Amino acid sequence: MTAPVRARSSADLIRAEEPVLAHNYHPLPVVVARAEGSWVEDVEGRRYLDMLAGYSALNFGHRHPALIEAAHRQLDTLTLTSRAFHNDRLAEFAESLAALTGLDMVLPMNTGAEAVESAIKVARKWAYEVKGVPADQATIVVAADNFHGRTTTIVSFSTDPLARTGFGPFTPGFRIVPYDDLPALEAAIDETTAAVLIEPIQGEAGVVIPDEGYLRGVRDVTRRAGCLFIADEIQSGLGRTGRTLAVDHEDVVPDAVLLGKALGGGIVPVSAVVARREVLSVLRPGEHGSTFGGNPLAAAVGSAVVDLLHTGEFQHRAAELGVLLREGLASLVGKGVLGFRARGLWAGVDIDPTLGTGRDISHRLMTHGILVKDTHGSTIRLAPPLTITAEELVSALGTLEEVLRKGA
Numbered sequence: 001m002t003a004p005v006r007a008r009s010s011a012d013l014i015r016a017e018e019p020v021l022a023h024n025y026h027p028l029p030v031v032v033a034r035a036e037g038s039w040v041e042d043v044e045g046r047r048y049l050d051m052l053a054g055y056s057a058l059n060f061g062h063r064h065p066a067l068i069e070a071a072h073r074q075l076d077t078l079t080l081t082s083r084a085f086h087n088d089r090l091a092e093f094a095e096s097l098a099a100l101t102g103l104d105m106v107l108p109m110n111t112g113a114e115a116v117e118s119a120i121k122v123a124r125k126w127a128y129e130v131k132g133v134p135a136d137q138a139t140i141v142v143a144a145d146n147f148h149g150r151t152t153t154i155v156s157f158s159t160d161p162l163a164r165t166g167f168g169p170f171t172p173g174f175r176i177v178p179y180d181d182l183p184a185l186e187a188a189i190d191e192t193t194a195a196v197l198i199e200p201i202q203g204e205a206g207v208v209i210p211d212e213g214y215l216r217g218v219r220d221v222t223r224r225a226g227c228l229f230i231a232d233e234i235q236s237g238l239g240r241t242g243r244t245l246a247v248d249h250e251d252v253v254p255d256a257v258l259l260g261k262a263l264g265g266g267i268v269p270v271s272a273v274v275a276r277r278e279v280l281s282v283l284r285p286g287e288h289g290s291t292f293g294g295n296p297l298a299a300a301v302g303s304a305v306v307d308l309l310h311t312g313e314f315q316h317r318a319a320e321l322g323v324l325l326r327e328g329l330a331s332l333v334g335k336g337v338l339g340f341r342a343r344g345l346w347a348g349v350d351i352d353p354t355l356g357t358g359r360d361i362s363h364r365l366m367t368h369g370i371l372v373k374d375t376h377g378s379t380i381r382l383a384p385p386l387t388i389t390a391e392e393l394v395s396a397l398g399t400l401e402e403v404l405r406k407g408a
Contacts, residue, residue, distance in 0.1 A: 113149030126195030147204030207348030242319030336404030
Protein backbone atom coordinates (compact mmCIF):
# COMPACT_ATOMS: atom_id res chain seq x y z
CA MET A 1 0.00 0.00 0.00
CA THR A 2 1.27 3.44 -0.90
CA ALA A 3 2.05 5.60 2.12
CA PRO A 4 -0.14 8.71 2.48
CA VAL A 5 1.28 11.92 1.06
CA ARG A 6 2.65 14.13 3.82
CA ALA A 7 2.68 17.36 1.84
CA ARG A 8 3.55 20.65 3.46
CA SER A 9 3.39 23.45 0.91
CA SER A 10 0.22 24.69 -0.78
CA ALA A 11 1.53 23.50 -4.14
CA ASP A 12 2.27 20.03 -2.77
CA LEU A 13 -1.16 19.73 -1.19
CA ILE A 14 -2.93 20.85 -4.36
CA ARG A 15 -0.95 18.31 -6.41
CA ALA A 16 -1.79 15.60 -3.88
CA GLU A 17 -5.51 16.20 -4.35
CA GLU A 18 -5.43 15.82 -8.12
CA PRO A 19 -5.39 11.99 -8.46
CA VAL A 20 -7.63 11.17 -5.49
CA LEU A 21 -10.41 13.81 -5.41
CA ALA A 22 -13.29 13.97 -7.87
CA HIS A 23 -12.93 17.09 -10.00
CA ASN A 24 -16.35 18.53 -9.20
CA TYR A 25 -14.86 21.81 -7.91
CA HIS A 26 -12.36 24.29 -9.32
CA PRO A 27 -11.07 26.01 -6.17
CA LEU A 28 -8.74 28.96 -6.11
CA PRO A 29 -5.13 27.86 -5.40
CA VAL A 30 -5.10 28.67 -1.71
CA VAL A 31 -4.83 25.95 0.96
CA VAL A 32 -6.41 27.11 4.21
CA ALA A 33 -5.02 25.61 7.42
CA ARG A 34 -6.30 27.90 10.19
CA ALA A 35 -9.02 30.50 10.67
CA GLU A 36 -10.37 32.92 13.23
CA GLY A 37 -13.15 35.47 12.85
CA SER A 38 -13.01 37.05 9.40
CA TRP A 39 -9.51 35.81 8.62
CA VAL A 40 -7.98 32.59 7.32
CA GLU A 41 -4.35 31.52 7.07
CA ASP A 42 -2.81 29.17 4.54
CA VAL A 43 -0.21 26.48 5.20
CA GLU A 44 2.62 28.93 4.56
CA GLY A 45 1.22 31.41 7.07
CA ARG A 46 -0.21 33.94 4.60
CA ARG A 47 -3.38 35.63 5.88
CA TYR A 48 -6.50 36.39 3.85
CA LEU A 49 -9.66 38.31 4.62
CA ASP A 50 -12.55 35.94 3.95
CA MET A 51 -15.13 37.84 1.90
CA LEU A 52 -17.08 34.71 0.96
CA ALA A 53 -17.82 33.13 4.35
CA GLY A 54 -18.50 29.68 2.97
CA TYR A 55 -21.35 30.94 0.76
CA SER A 56 -22.99 32.28 3.96
CA ALA A 57 -22.32 29.12 6.00
CA LEU A 58 -19.94 31.23 8.11
CA ASN A 59 -22.24 34.16 8.85
CA PHE A 60 -20.80 34.35 12.38
CA GLY A 61 -17.20 34.06 11.25
CA HIS A 62 -14.74 31.25 11.70
CA ARG A 63 -14.80 29.55 15.09
CA HIS A 64 -17.18 31.94 16.82
CA PRO A 65 -16.47 31.44 20.56
CA ALA A 66 -20.09 30.82 21.57
CA LEU A 67 -20.54 28.23 18.82
CA ILE A 68 -17.25 26.49 19.49
CA GLU A 69 -18.09 26.33 23.18
CA ALA A 70 -21.50 24.80 22.45
CA ALA A 71 -19.90 22.19 20.20
CA HIS A 72 -17.16 21.31 22.68
CA ARG A 73 -19.67 20.99 25.51
CA GLN A 74 -21.85 18.67 23.46
CA LEU A 75 -18.91 16.58 22.23
CA ASP A 76 -18.24 15.66 25.85
CA THR A 77 -21.69 14.15 26.36
CA LEU A 78 -23.52 12.90 23.25
CA THR A 79 -23.15 13.30 19.49
CA LEU A 80 -25.54 10.88 17.78
CA THR A 81 -28.47 8.65 18.64
CA SER A 82 -30.27 8.51 15.27
CA ARG A 83 -33.95 9.38 15.35
CA ALA A 84 -34.73 5.89 16.63
CA PHE A 85 -34.53 7.52 20.06
CA HIS A 86 -35.15 10.97 21.49
CA ASN A 87 -32.23 13.15 22.51
CA ASP A 88 -32.12 15.89 25.12
CA ARG A 89 -31.14 18.72 22.71
CA LEU A 90 -33.62 18.43 19.86
CA ALA A 91 -36.73 19.94 21.47
CA GLU A 92 -34.86 23.09 22.50
CA PHE A 93 -33.49 23.51 18.98
CA ALA A 94 -36.86 23.02 17.30
CA GLU A 95 -38.68 25.32 19.72
CA SER A 96 -36.17 28.13 19.37
CA LEU A 97 -35.96 27.88 15.57
CA ALA A 98 -39.74 27.88 15.19
CA ALA A 99 -39.95 30.94 17.44
CA LEU A 100 -37.23 32.74 15.47
CA THR A 101 -39.06 32.28 12.18
CA GLY A 102 -42.60 32.75 13.47
CA LEU A 103 -43.63 29.31 12.25
CA ASP A 104 -44.83 26.16 14.05
CA MET A 105 -42.89 23.00 13.30
CA VAL A 106 -39.37 21.96 12.32
CA LEU A 107 -38.12 19.10 10.16
CA PRO A 108 -34.37 18.83 10.87
CA MET A 109 -32.04 17.64 8.13
CA ASN A 110 -28.35 18.09 7.31
CA THR A 111 -27.59 19.85 4.04
CA GLY A 112 -29.40 22.56 2.14
CA ALA A 113 -30.20 20.23 -0.73
CA GLU A 114 -31.79 17.81 1.74
CA ALA A 115 -34.00 20.60 3.04
CA VAL A 116 -35.13 21.39 -0.50
CA GLU A 117 -35.77 17.72 -1.32
CA SER A 118 -37.72 17.37 1.93
CA ALA A 119 -39.83 20.42 1.12
CA ILE A 120 -40.65 19.04 -2.31
CA LYS A 121 -41.85 15.76 -0.77
CA VAL A 122 -43.86 17.57 1.90
CA ALA A 123 -45.46 19.92 -0.63
CA ARG A 124 -46.56 17.02 -2.81
CA LYS A 125 -47.93 15.09 0.16
CA TRP A 126 -49.81 18.22 1.30
CA ALA A 127 -51.23 18.67 -2.20
CA TYR A 128 -52.67 15.15 -2.22
CA GLU A 129 -53.91 14.96 1.36
CA VAL A 130 -55.00 18.55 2.02
CA LYS A 131 -55.61 20.26 -1.31
CA GLY A 132 -57.02 17.18 -3.04
CA VAL A 133 -54.78 17.09 -6.11
CA PRO A 134 -55.16 13.76 -7.97
CA ALA A 135 -52.43 11.23 -7.23
CA ASP A 136 -49.09 11.85 -8.96
CA GLN A 137 -50.34 15.07 -10.63
CA ALA A 138 -48.86 17.68 -8.26
CA THR A 139 -46.78 20.46 -9.79
CA ILE A 140 -44.39 22.97 -8.26
CA VAL A 141 -43.67 26.36 -9.80
CA VAL A 142 -40.04 27.54 -9.66
CA ALA A 143 -38.05 30.47 -11.06
CA ALA A 144 -35.53 30.50 -13.89
CA ASP A 145 -31.88 30.95 -12.91
CA ASN A 146 -32.60 29.35 -9.56
CA PHE A 147 -30.10 27.50 -7.43
CA HIS A 148 -31.55 25.08 -4.88
CA GLY A 149 -28.87 22.38 -4.90
CA ARG A 150 -27.43 19.70 -7.16
CA THR A 151 -29.38 16.49 -6.54
CA THR A 152 -31.03 14.82 -9.52
CA THR A 153 -34.50 16.14 -8.67
CA ILE A 154 -33.26 19.67 -8.03
CA VAL A 155 -31.25 19.95 -11.25
CA SER A 156 -34.38 18.76 -13.04
CA PHE A 157 -35.75 22.29 -12.62
CA SER A 158 -32.48 24.17 -13.04
CA THR A 159 -31.96 26.34 -16.11
CA ASP A 160 -28.17 26.18 -15.82
CA PRO A 161 -26.77 23.92 -18.59
CA LEU A 162 -23.72 23.15 -16.46
CA ALA A 163 -25.93 21.74 -13.70
CA ARG A 164 -28.14 19.71 -16.08
CA THR A 165 -26.12 18.46 -19.03
CA GLY A 166 -25.39 14.77 -18.79
CA PHE A 167 -27.54 14.08 -15.74
CA GLY A 168 -30.94 13.16 -17.23
CA PRO A 169 -33.52 11.72 -17.32
CA PHE A 170 -35.07 14.40 -15.14
CA THR A 171 -37.80 14.39 -12.53
CA PRO A 172 -41.12 15.73 -13.85
CA GLY A 173 -43.60 17.95 -12.02
CA PHE A 174 -42.00 21.40 -12.22
CA ARG A 175 -42.95 24.56 -14.09
CA ILE A 176 -40.30 27.20 -14.63
CA VAL A 177 -41.21 30.89 -14.93
CA PRO A 178 -39.06 34.03 -15.10
CA TYR A 179 -37.91 35.36 -11.74
CA ASP A 180 -39.50 38.59 -10.49
CA ASP A 181 -42.44 38.21 -12.91
CA LEU A 182 -45.72 37.95 -11.00
CA PRO A 183 -48.01 37.66 -14.05
CA ALA A 184 -45.98 34.74 -15.39
CA LEU A 185 -46.00 33.07 -11.99
CA GLU A 186 -49.74 33.47 -11.59
CA ALA A 187 -50.36 32.13 -15.11
CA ALA A 188 -48.36 28.97 -14.31
CA ILE A 189 -50.48 28.10 -11.26
CA ASP A 190 -53.50 25.83 -11.66
CA GLU A 191 -55.47 23.31 -9.63
CA THR A 192 -52.50 20.89 -9.63
CA THR A 193 -50.06 23.38 -8.10
CA ALA A 194 -48.76 22.25 -4.73
CA ALA A 195 -46.31 25.09 -4.15
CA VAL A 196 -44.27 27.98 -5.44
CA LEU A 197 -40.61 27.47 -4.50
CA ILE A 198 -38.35 30.51 -4.87
CA GLU A 199 -35.27 32.18 -3.42
CA PRO A 200 -36.18 35.59 -1.98
CA ILE A 201 -32.82 36.68 -3.40
CA GLN A 202 -31.14 34.55 -6.04
CA GLY A 203 -27.61 33.97 -4.78
CA GLU A 204 -25.91 31.81 -7.38
CA ALA A 205 -27.43 33.92 -10.16
CA GLY A 206 -25.43 36.88 -8.88
CA VAL A 207 -27.35 38.15 -5.83
CA VAL A 208 -30.41 39.07 -7.89
CA ILE A 209 -32.87 41.07 -5.79
CA PRO A 210 -36.50 41.19 -6.95
CA ASP A 211 -38.49 44.39 -7.26
CA GLU A 212 -40.13 45.76 -4.14
CA GLY A 213 -43.49 44.05 -3.72
CA TYR A 214 -42.60 40.84 -5.54
CA LEU A 215 -42.45 38.70 -2.41
CA ARG A 216 -45.72 40.17 -1.12
CA GLY A 217 -47.18 39.42 -4.53
CA VAL A 218 -46.02 35.80 -4.38
CA ARG A 219 -47.62 35.50 -0.94
CA ASP A 220 -50.91 36.99 -2.20
CA VAL A 221 -50.98 34.86 -5.37
CA THR A 222 -50.28 31.60 -3.54
CA ARG A 223 -52.85 32.37 -0.85
CA ARG A 224 -55.55 33.09 -3.45
CA ALA A 225 -54.63 29.99 -5.46
CA GLY A 226 -54.60 27.71 -2.42
CA CYS A 227 -51.02 26.55 -2.80
CA LEU A 228 -47.94 26.82 -0.61
CA PHE A 229 -45.27 29.52 -0.68
CA ILE A 230 -41.88 27.95 0.10
CA ALA A 231 -38.97 30.36 0.56
CA ASP A 232 -35.47 28.96 0.11
CA GLU A 233 -33.49 31.05 2.61
CA ILE A 234 -30.51 28.71 2.76
CA GLN A 235 -28.15 31.46 1.57
CA SER A 236 -30.22 34.58 2.23
CA GLY A 237 -31.43 33.76 5.74
CA LEU A 238 -30.12 34.04 9.29
CA GLY A 239 -28.99 37.65 9.28
CA ARG A 240 -27.24 37.88 5.93
CA THR A 241 -29.45 40.61 4.44
CA GLY A 242 -29.86 42.73 7.56
CA ARG A 243 -32.99 40.95 8.74
CA THR A 244 -33.42 37.47 10.19
CA LEU A 245 -34.90 36.30 6.88
CA ALA A 246 -34.86 38.02 3.49
CA VAL A 247 -38.68 37.77 3.34
CA ASP A 248 -38.78 39.98 6.45
CA HIS A 249 -37.91 42.97 4.26
CA GLU A 250 -41.47 42.76 2.91
CA ASP A 251 -43.07 41.49 6.13
CA VAL A 252 -43.97 38.23 4.43
CA VAL A 253 -44.50 34.91 6.25
CA PRO A 254 -44.27 31.94 3.85
CA ASP A 255 -45.90 28.58 4.54
CA ALA A 256 -42.43 27.04 4.77
CA VAL A 257 -38.90 28.39 5.06
CA LEU A 258 -35.80 26.37 4.14
CA LEU A 259 -32.69 27.01 6.21
CA GLY A 260 -29.17 25.63 6.17
CA LYS A 261 -25.57 26.82 5.80
CA ALA A 262 -25.29 29.37 8.67
CA LEU A 263 -27.60 27.23 10.81
CA GLY A 264 -24.62 24.94 11.45
CA GLY A 265 -22.37 27.82 12.49
CA GLY A 266 -19.62 26.66 10.13
CA ILE A 267 -19.08 23.64 12.39
CA VAL A 268 -21.50 20.90 11.31
CA PRO A 269 -24.03 20.59 8.47
CA VAL A 270 -27.47 21.58 9.79
CA SER A 271 -30.57 22.33 7.74
CA ALA A 272 -34.29 22.47 8.37
CA VAL A 273 -37.71 22.86 6.86
CA VAL A 274 -39.62 25.20 9.17
CA ALA A 275 -43.31 25.39 8.36
CA ARG A 276 -46.89 25.85 9.45
CA ARG A 277 -48.24 22.95 11.45
CA GLU A 278 -50.78 22.06 8.76
CA VAL A 279 -47.96 21.59 6.26
CA LEU A 280 -45.49 19.45 8.21
CA SER A 281 -48.25 17.45 9.90
CA VAL A 282 -48.73 15.47 6.67
CA LEU A 283 -45.59 13.46 7.49
CA ARG A 284 -46.02 10.22 9.41
CA PRO A 285 -43.42 7.86 10.87
CA GLY A 286 -41.45 6.06 8.18
CA GLU A 287 -42.37 8.41 5.34
CA HIS A 288 -39.26 10.58 5.60
CA GLY A 289 -36.15 10.64 7.73
CA SER A 290 -32.44 11.12 8.23
CA THR A 291 -30.04 9.21 10.47
CA PHE A 292 -28.06 12.35 11.25
CA GLY A 293 -30.86 14.92 10.98
CA GLY A 294 -31.48 16.50 14.38
CA ASN A 295 -28.48 14.80 16.00
CA PRO A 296 -27.50 16.18 19.43
CA LEU A 297 -24.33 17.88 18.22
CA ALA A 298 -26.18 19.59 15.37
CA ALA A 299 -29.03 20.58 17.67
CA ALA A 300 -26.62 22.07 20.23
CA VAL A 301 -24.82 24.14 17.60
CA GLY A 302 -28.09 25.12 15.92
CA SER A 303 -29.52 26.27 19.24
CA ALA A 304 -26.43 28.40 19.84
CA VAL A 305 -26.82 29.95 16.38
CA VAL A 306 -30.45 30.82 17.11
CA ASP A 307 -29.39 32.33 20.43
CA LEU A 308 -27.01 34.67 18.59
CA LEU A 309 -29.77 35.75 16.25
CA HIS A 310 -32.35 36.28 18.99
CA THR A 311 -30.39 39.32 20.21
CA GLY A 312 -30.70 41.06 16.83
CA GLU A 313 -27.03 42.09 16.98
CA PHE A 314 -26.01 40.36 13.78
CA GLN A 315 -29.01 41.52 11.79
CA HIS A 316 -28.20 45.08 12.87
CA ARG A 317 -24.52 44.70 11.94
CA ALA A 318 -25.40 43.37 8.48
CA ALA A 319 -27.78 46.28 7.87
CA GLU A 320 -25.35 48.90 9.18
CA LEU A 321 -22.27 47.58 7.42
CA GLY A 322 -24.37 46.96 4.33
CA VAL A 323 -24.58 50.73 3.91
CA LEU A 324 -20.77 50.89 3.80
CA LEU A 325 -20.71 48.04 1.30
CA ARG A 326 -23.21 49.74 -1.04
CA GLU A 327 -21.46 53.10 -0.79
CA GLY A 328 -18.09 51.54 -1.50
CA LEU A 329 -19.37 49.63 -4.51
CA ALA A 330 -21.23 52.68 -5.83
CA SER A 331 -17.95 54.59 -5.82
CA LEU A 332 -16.45 51.92 -8.10
CA VAL A 333 -19.16 52.04 -10.77
CA GLY A 334 -17.49 53.29 -13.92
CA LYS A 335 -14.08 52.38 -12.49
CA GLY A 336 -14.11 48.72 -13.46
CA VAL A 337 -17.51 47.91 -11.96
CA LEU A 338 -20.43 47.96 -14.41
CA GLY A 339 -23.08 47.56 -11.71
CA PHE A 340 -23.94 45.72 -8.55
CA ARG A 341 -26.81 44.42 -6.42
CA ALA A 342 -26.54 44.45 -2.64
CA ARG A 343 -28.66 43.81 0.40
CA GLY A 344 -27.13 43.73 3.86
CA LEU A 345 -23.69 42.15 3.71
CA TRP A 346 -24.31 40.41 0.40
CA ALA A 347 -23.50 41.71 -3.05
CA GLY A 348 -23.15 40.58 -6.63
CA VAL A 349 -20.64 42.78 -8.47
CA ASP A 350 -20.51 42.89 -12.27
CA ILE A 351 -16.93 43.55 -13.38
CA ASP A 352 -16.07 45.07 -16.75
CA PRO A 353 -15.31 41.92 -18.79
CA THR A 354 -12.41 43.69 -20.51
CA LEU A 355 -10.64 43.43 -17.14
CA GLY A 356 -11.13 39.67 -16.95
CA THR A 357 -13.59 36.98 -15.93
CA GLY A 358 -14.99 36.70 -12.44
CA ARG A 359 -12.44 33.98 -11.76
CA ASP A 360 -9.61 36.21 -13.01
CA ILE A 361 -10.66 38.96 -10.61
CA SER A 362 -11.07 36.46 -7.75
CA HIS A 363 -7.55 35.16 -8.39
CA ARG A 364 -6.07 38.67 -8.42
CA LEU A 365 -7.85 39.54 -5.18
CA MET A 366 -6.48 36.34 -3.65
CA THR A 367 -2.93 37.44 -4.44
CA HIS A 368 -3.75 40.66 -2.57
CA GLY A 369 -5.06 38.83 0.50
CA ILE A 370 -8.82 38.93 -0.21
CA LEU A 371 -10.90 35.78 -0.81
CA VAL A 372 -14.04 36.04 -2.95
CA LYS A 373 -15.66 33.72 -5.51
CA ASP A 374 -16.98 34.28 -8.97
CA THR A 375 -20.31 33.25 -10.37
CA HIS A 376 -21.47 33.55 -13.98
CA GLY A 377 -19.31 35.51 -16.42
CA SER A 378 -17.53 38.45 -14.84
CA THR A 379 -19.64 38.63 -11.68
CA ILE A 380 -18.11 38.15 -8.24
CA ARG A 381 -19.97 37.62 -4.98
CA LEU A 382 -19.17 39.37 -1.73
CA ALA A 383 -20.55 37.79 1.45
CA PRO A 384 -18.21 38.50 4.36
CA PRO A 385 -18.87 37.19 7.86
CA LEU A 386 -21.31 39.37 9.76
CA THR A 387 -18.51 39.78 12.33
CA ILE A 388 -16.34 41.76 9.90
CA THR A 389 -15.35 45.20 11.14
CA ALA A 390 -16.02 48.44 9.27
CA GLU A 391 -12.26 48.90 8.88
CA GLU A 392 -11.81 45.44 7.38
CA LEU A 393 -14.70 45.98 4.98
CA VAL A 394 -13.41 49.36 3.81
CA SER A 395 -9.94 47.87 3.38
CA ALA A 396 -11.32 45.03 1.23
CA LEU A 397 -13.18 47.48 -0.99
CA GLY A 398 -9.98 49.50 -1.30
CA THR A 399 -8.15 46.40 -2.43
CA LEU A 400 -10.86 45.71 -5.01
CA GLU A 401 -10.46 49.26 -6.30
CA GLU A 402 -6.69 48.78 -6.54
CA VAL A 403 -7.02 45.48 -8.40
CA LEU A 404 -9.47 46.99 -10.87
CA ARG A 405 -7.31 50.07 -11.40
CA LYS A 406 -4.17 48.04 -12.08
CA GLY A 407 -6.02 45.41 -14.08
CA ALA A 408 -3.71 42.76 -12.62
